[in-house]
Amino acid sequence: MFHLNSNYQKLDNPYFFTEVAKRTAEYSQRNPGQKVIRFGVGDVTRPLTKTVVKALHDAVDEMAEEKSFHGYTQPQGYEFLRDAIASFEYKRRGCPIGADEIFISDGAKTDSGNIQEIFAKDNRIALCDPGYPVYLDSNLMTGKCERDDVIYLPCTEANGFIPELPKQTPDLIYLCFPNNPTGAAITKQALQEWVDYANKNGTVIIFDAAYEAYITEDEIPHTIYECPGAENCAIEIRSFSKNAGFTGVRLGYTVIPKAIRAENGISAHNLWYRRIGTRFNGAGYIQQRAGAAVYTEAGQQEIRELVSYYQENAKMIREGLQEAGYTVYGGVNAPYLWLKAKEKMTSWEFFDHLLNRAAIVTTPGSGFGPSGESFLRLTAFGSHENTKEAVEKVKSIS
Ligand code: PLP
Numbered sequence: 001m002f003h004l005n006s007n008y009q010k011l012d013n014p015y016f017f018t019e020v021a022k023r024t025a026e027y028s029q030r031n032p033g034q035k036v037i038r039f040g041v042g043d044v045t046r047p048l049t050k051t052v053v054k055a056l057h058d059a060v061d062e063m064a065e066e067k068s069f070h071g072y073t074q075p076q077g078y079e080f081l082r083d084a085i086a087s088f089e090y091k092r093r094g095c096p097i098g099a100d101e102i103f104i105s106d107g108a109k110t111d112s113g114n115i116q117e118i119f120a121k122d123n124r125i126a127l128c129d130p131g132y133p134v135y136l137d138s139n140l141m142t143g144k145c146e147r148d149d150v151i152y153l154p155c156t157e158a159n160g161f162i163p164e165l166p167k168q169t170p171d172l173i174y175l176c177f178p179n180n181p182t183g184a185a186i187t188k189q190a191l192q193e194w195v196d197y198a199n200k201n202g203t204v205i206i207f208d209a210a211y212e213a214y215i216t217e218d219e220i221p222h223t224i225y226e227c228p229g230a231e232n233c234a235i236e237i238r239s240f241s242k243n244a245g246f247t248g249v250r251l252g253y254t255v256i257p258k259a260i261r262a263e264n265g266i267s268a269h270n271l272w273y274r275r276i277g278t279r280f281n282g283a284g285y286i287q288q289r290a291g292a293a294v295y296t297e298a299g300q301q302e303i304r305e306l307v308s309y310y311q312e313n314a315k316m317i318r319e320g321l322q323e324a325g326y327t328v329y330g331g332v333n334a335p336y337l338w339l340k341a342k343e344k345m346t347s348w349e350f351f352d353h354l355l356n357r358a359a360i361v362t363t364p365g366s367g368f369g370p371s372g373e374s375f376l377r378l379t380a381f382g383s384h385e386n387t388k389e390a391v392e393k394v395k396s397i398s
């Protein structure tokens with residue numbers, strides 16, 4: 001008789017997003033015809049931009065020609081895209097990152113879920129609480145840790161949702177800023193403390209910057225490599241999903257500087273290179289051409305418009321709910337808002353309250369970790385019309 005991987009039994013089952021979907025479906029069954037507005041899942045709603053669509057079409061046309069057909073791609077990604085990323089995201093900001101340190105992938109979820117594979121089993125991990133569930137789940141699934149082995153870094157109202165440096169030293173720290181779910185952003189000065197801590201203690205920081213495009217304030221770094229020394233201790237994960245709307249196209253990348261070496265001199269870059277040679281055949285040529293189009297002048301202009309569309313929603317939610325008497329965090333440098341329950345409600349009670357009274361679907365903060373209790377995550381990825389309507393509904397029941 002076969003046995004299934006028992007590590008999977010350590011995961012929360014059902015996944016809390018499944019419970020959100022179930023409660024939403026039950027609500028719709030009880031209230032047929034009632035419009036439900038979704039503030040929940042962090043998926044974009046605006047279509048792809050003109051420049052990106054043209055690049056996709058052109059790449060498809062190329063694939064139809066014998067002389068320009070592309071088969072297996074280079075596992076690390078095409079140079080045309082890695083060069084564009086290196087110069088736009090890093091050189092322009094004075095960061096010491098080269099195109100050969102960039103690995104193109106099919107998205108930040110794949111990379112944030114797989115990166116732990118190149119680290120030893122006995123490495124101790126630290127995670128922000130609340131945090132993006134992929135970090136913990138992927139470590140549990142591969143048997144890298146038990147829940148109790150993890151060093152949790154509470155992100156609370158008291159610390160402005162920026163964790164304090166850990167008292168016990170981890171080998172790996174996952175940081176995500178601008179943050180999902182709290183919408184908090186870290187200043188360059190605060191991030192520098194983490195980089196210095198990591199370099200002093202031989203720790204690697206896995207920095208998820210999937211929401212970089214939403215940064216509006218000057219003191220917030222766009223990449224961890226703006227902090228001197230980060231090239232010796234930090235891996236950065238990026239995505240085209242939330243800036244260019246590629247959630248259905250699939251494209252992302254991970255930066256692993258060559259200087260990150262374990263005690264025995266082996267470089268993380270070499271191991272990841274070896275790993276993708278076995279487990280990945282590269283992101284698609286068509287998607288990579290679309291990614292390169294994002295870095296053209298027209299592409300950048302369109303992306304700014306796309307992001308500002310969602311930023312306007314974030315502002316509308318933030319201001320509207322504050323007017324309704326709620327305490328709301330985030331939404332300034334991120335497409336997420338972190339809404340505190342007014343009375344002593346759990347996240348799920350608050351979720352049910354907004355669903356049953358206002359027909360609005362949110363995401364319970366407790367699903368992201370115990371410190372998320374009594375909060376809800378709202379996303380700014382809807383249409384202006386739905387966002388406005390939802391804010392008015394919340395106001396009307398407050
Ligand atoms: N990282 C964080 C923090 C996210 O919130 C998400 C998606 O919601 C991802 C990564 C996934 O990005 P991608 O669509 O590139 O896989």
